Amino acid sequence: MPDAVDLITAAWRQQRPDVDVSPMEIMARLTRLSRILDHEFRTFFAAHKLEFWEFDVLATLRRSNDENGLTAGALNKAAMVTSGAITNRLDRLAAKDLVKRIPDPTDRRAVRVHLTPKGRALVDELLPLHVANEQRLLKDLDASDRDQLAGLLRALSESFGDTTIS
Known part of the structure; x- marks a missing residue:
């Protein structure tokens, strides 16, 4: 068809x-x-009363598994937005008590962004639901088709140099 x-x-x-x-x-x-x-x-x-970009930032922090948090610059690179946009996003997430900014103990000019307990709980709650939603969206493709599509998309991404997240 x-x-x-x-x-x-x-x-x-x-x-x-x-x-x-x-x-x-x-x-x-x-x-x-x-x-x-x-x-x-x-x-x-x-x-779930969340914007997709909010989940993206929270998930980036959660998967980093870094007790030191991430800098705004690292989040900026992962989100592929401007520095002004990431600042605005962090302000909005902080206002919701989902992230907190903590001065870097080794660099007075740097700030590290951390999930709050509320932010971590939200990501942990939503991640399985998000993956189930993605599963629903891919339901018409069998495992072989998914593998083939993933490989082709990976090759296209690599051709544009999209090989790192930070």
Whole structure:
């Protein structure tokens, strides 16, 4: 059964047979899926009175398993946002008592960000629910398809140099 991208590329092939639109078969699907998944994640986290970006920051801190916390710069790199955006996000999370900022004992200029007990409990509660939601979103792909898709997406990510999180 054709999807929306099949219809779009067929129309382009009809209108502009001189242009190879085959890259659209991948890029348009990635773009459309990104929008669909963003909506699904926003809906899921809204049901838990959280923004997706809030969970992302909290999960980054939780998986770091670092008693020293993380710097705003490390969180900034992981979130792929501007330094102003990460400051705003940390302010909002601190106001909800989900993170706290603690001066770095070894560098007077640095501040470390830590989960509060409330923030850690929230991540620990939501992580299994989030993974179950992701499982639901992938339900139509069998294990082999998932492995193949993961490998192909990994190769594409690597081609853009996306090989580290901080």
